[in-house]
Amino acid sequence: MNKILKLTLILFLVCAITAGVLGVVNEITYQRIEEQQRIKTERAYAAVLASDGYEEVPFDQEAFPTVDLINRCTNGAGYVVTTTFSGAQGSITMAVGVDNDYKCTGISIIKHSETSGLGANAASSSEKGVNWRAQFVGEDENVAITKMGGKIDALAGATITSRSVANATGVAIRAVESLG
Amino acid sequence: MLTNIISISLGAILINNFIFSQFLGCCPFLGCSSKVDTATGMGLAVVFVMGLASAICWVIDQFILVPLGLEFLQTLAFILVIASLVQFVEMFLKKSVPSLYSALGIYLPLITTNCAVLGVVLLNVQNDYNFIESVVYGITGGLGFMLAIVLFASVRERVAFSDYPECFEGFPICLVSAGLLALAFMGFSGMQIFA
Amino acid sequence: MNIKKQFTEGLITNNPVLVQLIGMCATMAITTTLFNGVGMGLSVLIILTCCNVVVSAIRKIIPNEIRLAIFVVIIAGFVTIVDLLLQAYIPALSDALGVFIPLIVVNCIIIGRAEAFCQKNTVGASFFDGIFQGLGYTLVLIVMCVFRELLGSGRFGGGLIDIVNGFRFTLDGTGSGIQIFPEDFGASILTLPFGGFITLGLLIAIMQYALKKSAKKKEAAAKAEKEAEEVC
Numbered sequence: 001m002n003k004i005l006k007l008t009l010i011l012f013l014v015c016a017i018t019a020g021v022l023g024v025v026n027e028i029t030y031q032r033i034e035e036q037q038r039i040k041t042e043r044a045y046a047a048v049l050a051s052d053g054y055e056e057v058p059f060d061q062e063a064f065p066t067v068d069l070i071n072r073c074t075n076g077a078g079y080v081v082t083t084t085f086s087g088a089q090g091s092i093t094m095a096v097g098v099d100n101d102y103k104c105t106g107i108s109i110i111k112h113s114e115t116s117g118l119g120a121n122a123a124s125s126s127e128k129g130v131n132w133r134a135q136f137v138g139e140d141e142n143v144a145i146t147k148m149g150g151k152i153d154a155l156a157g158a159t160i161t162s163r164s165v166a167n168a169t170g171v172a173i174r175a176v177e178s179l180g
Numbered sequence: 181m182l183t184n185i186i187s188i189s190l191g192a193i194l195i196n197n198f199i200f201s202q203f204l205g206c207c208p209f210l211g212c213s214s215k216v217d218t219a220t221g222m223g224l225a226v227v228f229v230m231g232l233a234s235a236i237c238w239v240i241d242q243f244i245l246v247p248l249g250l251e252f253l254q255t256l257a258f259i260l261v262i263a264s265l266v267q268f269v270e271m272f273l274k275k276s277v278p279s280l281y282s283a284l285g286i287y288l289p290l291i292t293t294n295c296a297v298l299g300v301v302l303l304n305v306q307n308d309y310n311f312i313e314s315v316v317y318g319i320t321g322g323l324g325f326m327l328a329i330v331l332f333a334s335v336r337e338r339v340a341f342s343d344y345p346e347c348f349e350g351f352p353i354c355l356v357s358a359g360l361l362a363l364a365f366m367g368f369s370g371m372q373i374f375a
Numbered sequence: 376m377n378i379k380k381q382f383t384e385g386l387i388t389n390n391p392v393l394v395q396l397i398g399m400c401a402t403m404a405i406t407t408t409l410f411n412g413v414g415m416g417l418s419v420l421i422i423l424t425c426c427n428v429v430v431s432a433i434r435k436i437i438p439n440e441i442r443l444a445i446f447v448v449i450i451a452g453f454v455t456i457v458d459l460l461l462q463a464y465i466p467a468l469s470d471a472l473g474v475f476i477p478l479i480v481v482n483c484i485i486i487g488r489a490e491a492f493c494q495k496n497t498v499g500a501s502f503f504d505g506i507f508q509g510l511g512y513t514l515v516l517i518v519m520c521v522f523r524e525l526l527g528s529g530r531f532g533g534g535l536i537d538i539v540n541g542f543r544f545t546l547d548g549t550g551s552g553i554q555i556f557p558e559d560f561g562a563s564i565l566t567l568p569f570g571g572f573i574t575l576g577l578l579i580a581i582m583q584y585a586l587k588k589s590a591k592k593k594e595a596a597a598k599a600e601k602e603a604e605e606v607c
Contacts, residue, residue, distance in 0.1 A: 010441065295400050298477070
């Protein structure tokens, strides 16, 4: 019994030291990680609808469960919506720019875990030399891929990703419309 | 809710099969697949451990790590949970269900280093699954693994009798056959769920 | 155990992926661009070296019964440190590799080396073992990446090399790489899971062929020597 106690103590000690070291590293990197995430979100916002500042506006969370938050552009250009929805592999987080005529001004994918080479192309800057996300500019709430009767060409081999991105864009525009 | 669960299950078993599209758990997949019997045993053990690990890790994450702001300890905590879980399951089975123990026993220690188990727990966190979704994802992910390893074992039993260049002996020919299976599984990626 | 021997063992004759056949999940999963491959390889190299040093340093004071548990804790610690540092300083890499960074914990290379090598060897030897085994792993990843990326999308050095604004290395993964031939001619299937399995299969086959050939050569040389002796 003494032996077991000793082993447990040693294991506990090792765990405690490791956890302590990790705590220190976390303390050091924490702010930078937050900062990086903020920069990434900011870049995504600027890419879809440029503004000198953004302020959060309340919306009906019940009606739009996939919408995380809606930001009004302080320069009056429109709104930027952050939305999280499920793609083909896991969840996708995306920023959607919506102008005052409820038209999409662009989309930008912040986080995803889609298949590299297929669905991941939705987030890459160019797929076979074409920016796939550019198709979304000017679309309204009825945006859909060609297979569903819309105008967006789906990514090759990634119909599910393309469809969920198109659907989420439509939902984001509708969420802005609901603000009135 | 139900549609969500069905789509998670179908996704984990067929569309995003752990082995063929996410490459999680390749080591035991290649190591324990020379016979259909051993493959089935390994598969069952993985389903069991993955389901349990998903449940326990979800509870630990939601009730201990997140409230205390210790998310950075997730990897450490999860691997310790999995390792001790495997130990407990082994002891429990040995005492109370010896028949199951004799069937699964030798595979259990191997599961600790199976990246599918740690992978499923980390993906549960990444995808913000709730308790039920996590458990469903764990079990169906394990079923997907089992499907893959059993299919692959039956292929390997046949490959053993075929002619191939000498330098492909052993692992290379397995990897090539696995690649062809992955190609077949790619057919599921176009599948639409509740379109 | 001299350094030169360790070098050839790590890189070729006892290469972790091609000969020991361990740590294959990540090898097949992330080798789609050079950026991923180099990033993953270097992360593993750093973690492996650190773990090797720590494990061999405390090898005499850890009780045998719980050594595996302690190894796992140490490895998980280093992996989390690297994970946090990547998130803070190279977020693009952290995004690209995703769940495969924390999964280094269960990468058999690291626990395998701790168990097979560092338990019995000095800190110095373990340090070099970590470096060379890590280099061997990185080398395989790079070969896989170059092969899959070139034939899959006609590119070289995606994410890592940028030639649009003059030749430079991009550490944020934004470089578009060097387009060797148009992407349309690439067999994009190679960048999919299928390509991962096939490429690794071919690489191991080539390795087995080479090792067998050199073994035969040695055998023949030994035989010739023996015959010469007999003639004398």
